Amino acid sequence: MANPLKKKTIIVPWDSSQGCEYALEHAFQLAQAVGDNVMILQLVKRPGMLLTRAKRSEFEQQLAEQRQQLEREAQRLNMEFAEKRAAIIQNLKTKTAAAGREFQEVTITSMVLDYRSLVRSLNELVLTLSVNLFVTSQYYQLSRTTRLDLLPILRKMKSSKVDTTPFIIVNKPPKHLYYTELVVPMEYVGSYKETLRWVAYLSTYYHCNVNLIKPPLKDESKRRGMANNLYFTKKILDSKNVVYGIKTANKRAEFNQEVFSFVSAIEADLLILMANNMKNYFADRVVKSEVPILFINPLSKKYQAFK
Known part of the structure; x- marks a missing residue:
């Protein structure tokens, strides 16, 4: 089980769809209760090994551009959700049901994950970043023609001796201002x-x-x-x-x-x-x-x- 005293990371696979925006709303809601970080994660399938030097260089350049673009997206989302958090706190000051609840600051970060084996790369990410949870829609639009079903992929995440990595599948935005x-x-x-x-x-x-x-x-x-x-x-x-x-x-x-x-x-x-x-x-x-x-x-x- 995750140590609640240690800051963890909630991962939101990010393809700029409405589904991932819903997932981010849920992730942010959970994160602000304990002060976890939220990371939007863009998935990029790495091409095969037999690439020319020119093609490999072109791919690396595209990755660099995607990282910059995603970082700008994270900056925009940080501003947007900081405003939402401030409005929520102000709104809840008059509600006795919210007494005792704290809404901590949350930082939204970004990462472009280029992979050959997605399950292996996600398992490595969980260990590296102390990932507590995935929050996602079931499907991820990898390209115009390729859609990933993340459910069986997240089912294959490895467990340690005492812990597993759970995941939340969402289809709608949160019903309430916080989970009750x-x-x-x-x-x-x-x-x-x-x-x-x-x-x-x-x-x-x-x-x-x-x-x-x-x-x-x-x-x-x-x-x-x-x-x-x-x-x-x-x-x-x-x-x-x-x-x-x-x-x-x-x-x-x-x-x-x-x-x-x-x-x-x-x-x-x-x-x-x-x-x-x-x-x-x-x-x-x-x-x-x-x-x-x-x-x-x-x-x-x-x-x-x-x-």
Whole structure:
């Protein structure tokens, strides 16, 4: 888990689309709660090895120009979001619900990442920059004719012995001025505890309420697993003074539909799912959701013993 006392970086893949602008709004909202940095990241696929010297020089020149252009974009965004932050702070001074919340300064930086293997390059970036989180739309326009699906790429991010790098997929701008309500579907399997680690982190440092929803289960072994996870959940959240509630889904409805109905009913700001359970909510692997989804990559099996 990321150390909350150390400044981290939230990465926003940047293709100048409306989707990445929405992602930046969410990233900035989260970053200002704890003072993290936000980096807009432009992706450039490096051409093959067999380039003439002239072609290689031309490519490097294009990279230099893209870096300068992206840096100017980051400067513009810093000014724009600084004004938004000032307006938000002024607006919230009269709202008692915002009492105790701090909105720290956030610096938006930029980077052009030229890569041959995107997964490998992103893993190196995570280690180099102490990346805490990716916030992105699902698709990235790499060129006029090439669109990347970032979801399977971010699913392949490596884990350390004690940590993974989660990612948020967004389709809409934030509903509220800051995140307040998180929805967490409970599970009966042991890997659910990885979700809980991030729930505790988000609720503590982003000052969010946690809304747990659990499926009605008939199988006795699954019920025992759920009871164990419920006990563990209450113990962790109570120890951190987190405000939470627990709802049991309607047994006559599909659990995934009950989850989305619950999200809509309370106007939740974020739904938290394990990335390896994505197919239970998005069978076609396309994240069609107005609420942002935080996907948590499970620890690699070889590291699960270290939890």
